[in-house]
Amino acid sequence: LSVGIFLCCVPMAQPMVHLVSFCTDLGISATRGAAMLSVLLASAFVSRQFWGWLADRIGGLRAILLGSAAQAVALALFLFTQDEIGLFAVAAAFGLGFAGLIPNYILAARALFPAAEASWRIPVMMFGGLLGMAAGGWMGGLIYDAYGSYIPSFALAVLFNLANLVVIGFLVSRLPGRGLRQWSAHPAVA
Numbered sequence: 001l002s003v004g005i006f007l008c009c010v011p012m013a014q015p016m017v018h019l020v021s022f023c024t025d026l027g028i029s030a031t032r033g034a035a036m037l038s039v040l041l042a043s044a045f046v047s048r049q050f051w052g053w054l055a056d057r058i059g060g061l062r063a064i065l066l067g068s069a070a071q072a073v074a075l076a077l078f079l080f081t082q083d084e085i086g087l088f089a090v091a092a093a094f095g096l097g098f099a100g101l102i103p104n105y106i107l108a109a110r111a112l113f114p115a116a117e118a119s120w121r122i123p124v125m126m127f128g129g130l131l132g133m134a135a136g137g138w139m140g141g142l143i144y145d146a147y148g149s150y151i152p153s154f155a156l157a158v159l160f161n162l163a164n165l166v167v168i169g170f171l172v173s174r175l176p177g178r179g180l181r182q183w184s185a186h187p188a189v190a
Helices: 002-025 030-058 060-080 084-098 101-112 115-147 151-173
Strands: none
Touching: 002 030, 002 060, 002 084, 002 101, 002 115, 002 151, 030 060, 030 084, 030 101, 060 084, 060 101, 060 151, 101 115, 115 151
16 A cells, blocks of 8 residues: 555646646746646545545545546546636646545555554555645656656646556555455445
């Protein structure tokens, strides 16, 4: 889970840290870029409720897999979108995808490990996420400085996200009930 959250948070940081600068590189004003960032965060705020509802039904780990896939798709769309209206839509989609990931890592740890171990497992896992967020923001700037474009940075972020999908997909495949085939996290919901 610590490796998974690191690989998840590196790409998560890219748009949040560099969206305004990305916009100004495309000729969009910093004010409009900041508005895009606000749309991204507002859609994340709203969709977090959905990800919690979904995790209650399919489990935290499966919700991470779906949220990470949504984040990867939206992140890849940043590579192909250059106009202002399109970027507003992609920013909103990215916010919808990433919003539930961090809380669902905690739900997954709660479901997979004894409660007596939560006092050290949760902080260790969350530290991996903090390292990923820091590395993602730093990496985006470093790659931009080297290439003069955010495209290579976003492309590398997509690769990190795909690596996350491999790690989480492996963990989901090891769940009782053969991973994705058993969608209900609670017998009462099934």
